[in-house]
Amino acid sequence: MMVNIKSIHNLLAENDFFKGMSSEYLKTLAGCGKLAHFKGGDFLIREGDCANAFYLIRSGKVAIECHTPASGEVSIARIGAGDITGYSWLFPPYRNNFDSLALSDVSAVVLNGKCLRSKAEQDHELGYQLMKRFAQVMHDRLEATRHQMLDVYANGRTSNAG
Amino acid sequence: MQTAEHLMQADTVPVSPMLPLPYRVSDISEEIPGCQTLRLIPEFEKHYQKWTPGQFFMLYVFGHGEVPISVSGNPEKPGELTFSIMSLGSVTQAICRLKPGDAIGLRGPFGSAWPLDKLKGQNIILMAGGLGLAPLRPALYHLMSNSQAYGNIQLLYGTRQPDSIIFADELASWSANRAIEVRTTVDNAGRDWSGNVGVITDLLKDISLNDTNTSALICGPEVMMRFSAYALLDRGLAMENIFISMERNMKCAVRMCGRCQYGRYFICHDGPVFSFDRVRELFRIREL
Numbered sequence: 001m002m003v004n005i006k007s008i009h010n011l012l013a014e015n016d017f018f019k020g021m022s023s024e025y026l027k028t029l030a031g032c033g034k035l036a037h038f039k040g041g042d043f044l045i046r047e048g049d050c051a052n053a054f055y056l057i058r059s060g061k062v063a064i065e066c067h068t069p070a071s072g073e074v075s076i077a078r079i080g081a082g083d084i085t086g087y088s089w090l091f092p093p094y095r096n097n098f099d100s101l102a103l104s105d106v107s108a109v110v111l112n113g114k115c116l117r118s119k120a121e122q123d124h125e126l127g128y129q130l131m132k133r134f135a136q137v138m139h140d141r142l143e144a145t146r147h148q149m150l151d152v153y154a155n156g157r158t159s160n161a162g
Numbered sequence: 163m164q165t166a167e168h169l170m171q172a173d174t175v176p177v178s179p180m181l182p183l184p185y186r187v188s189d190i191s192e193e194i195p196g197c198q199t200l201r202l203i204p205e206f207e208k209h210y211q212k213w214t215p216g217q218f219f220m221l222y223v224f225g226h227g228e229v230p231i232s233v234s235g236n237p238e239k240p241g242e243l244t245f246s247i248m249s250l251g252s253v254t255q256a257i258c259r260l261k262p263g264d265a266i267g268l269r270g271p272f273g274s275a276w277p278l279d280k281l282k283g284q285n286i287i288l289m290a291g292g293l294g295l296a297p298l299r300p301a302l303y304h305l306m307s308n309s310q311a312y313g314n315i316q317l318l319y320g321t322r323q324p325d326s327i328i329f330a331d332e333l334a335s336w337s338a339n340r341a342i343e344v345r346t347t348v349d350n351a352g353r354d355w356s357g358n359v360g361v362i363t364d365l366l367k368d369i370s371l372n373d374t375n376t377s378a379l380i381c382g383p384e385v386m387m388r389f390s391a392y393a394l395l396d397r398g399l400a401m402e403n404i405f406i407s408m409e410r411n412m413k414c415a416v417r418m419c420g421r422c423q424y425g426r427y428f429i430c431h432d433g434p435v436f437s438f439d440r441v442r443e444l445f446r447i448r449e450l
Binding site for chain 2: 063
């Protein structure tokens with residue numbers, strides 16, 4: 001068990017997402033983590049399920065998807081090594097709103113959201129450190145989504161091309 | 163007074179920038195539904211006009227009107243001109259109805275070019291959005307033909323969906339030949355698409371940038387160019403090393419009519435290619 005926690009601690013420390021976080025906090029987070037492997041076609045997260053975890057992708061490719069009646073599964077984003085998926089565990093009602101599908105074999109560190117929430121409640125500095133990092137991820141995704149919503153490539157709009 | 167017919171029959175042609183020269187469509191290929199690439203050859207060989215990547219011509223469909231279109235062909239293949247056109251308005255629709263052998267008028271070339279000579283020895287990032295890949299394609303051909311004169315060449319291409327990727331076969335072959343590094347992303351896709359999904363600036367996360375020796379050429383919708391330029395500035399590129407191709411409604415193409423005025427510039431004459439430091443402030447003026 002100690003070996004597992006230590007290796008998770010190292011994996012967290014190597015990731016940009018946790019850059020600047022103290023070793024003590026990384027140890028605390030590692031205590032809520034475990035390693036996980038998914039085959040291509042497995043779901044890391046399913047829309048509608050309870051959101052009790054987030055995933056730090058170590059290798060492989062993951063599609064963040066939404067099912068639409070007209071178009072089937074639509075990919076909204078694709079993420080890979082070093083990226084994070086899942087932040088619904090932070091906010092009530094703790095329910096996933098999108099699917100995260102492994103497009104290839106995926107290795108990840110899974111961090112238990114319930115465990116993290118309870119530790120963050122006990123130590124607000126840890127909560128702030130986590131919230132600050134997730135806010136950045138959410139900010140980047142929101143900005144990207146807004147740009148996608150602008151649909152700038154619609155109707156062949158471009159410079160000097162028509 | 164000389165008539166157009168006299169001018170066309172003369173051995174040497176004093177080409178007026180306002181006089182369309184006769185060309186014929188030699189070949190048409192469909193890139194994606196609604197977007198065609200036309201190869202044009204001059205009716206008279208002497209009418210072929212030399213151009214440089216980034217420049218545009220006014221294409222005149224008799225009885226319909228003129229539109230400015232950037233050259234999308236290979237600058238190493240003189241004697242023909244290639245344009246990729248999306249059927250949108252009445253003139254571009256008329257162009258897309260042309261058949262091989264049909265006549266079309268051309269004026270040009272006009273405007274500024276990608277500063278490829280100035281960029282020798284540098285790493286080059288090309289960021290293309292949607293049909294913006296077309297005006298960058300001549301620059302890509304030049305860079306690939308002269309790759310020993312440049313550093314690392316990377317193309318980042320963003321478009322709407324997998325089925326709206328233009329020049330898809332060429333992109334695949336450039337990537338397979340390792341002539342350049344190609345990264346493509348789409349705004350949305352189904353599961354049958356194995357590539358990236360997301361905005362073009364996401365692709366910058368995956369590449370290492372030597373900010374002191376890298377220049378970027380950007381072409382696409384204005385919003386895409388703006389955010390791409392900002393993302394490159396965030397990565398440390400200097401404003402004067404970022405080049406964009408601007409678009410405004412052009413009519414005369416010789417800075418007389420004022421239709422394409424953009425602040426103190428006329429896009430047809432001072433542009434379409436600008437270094438970002440020249441237009442950054444204008445981007446912030448919404449009325450322009």
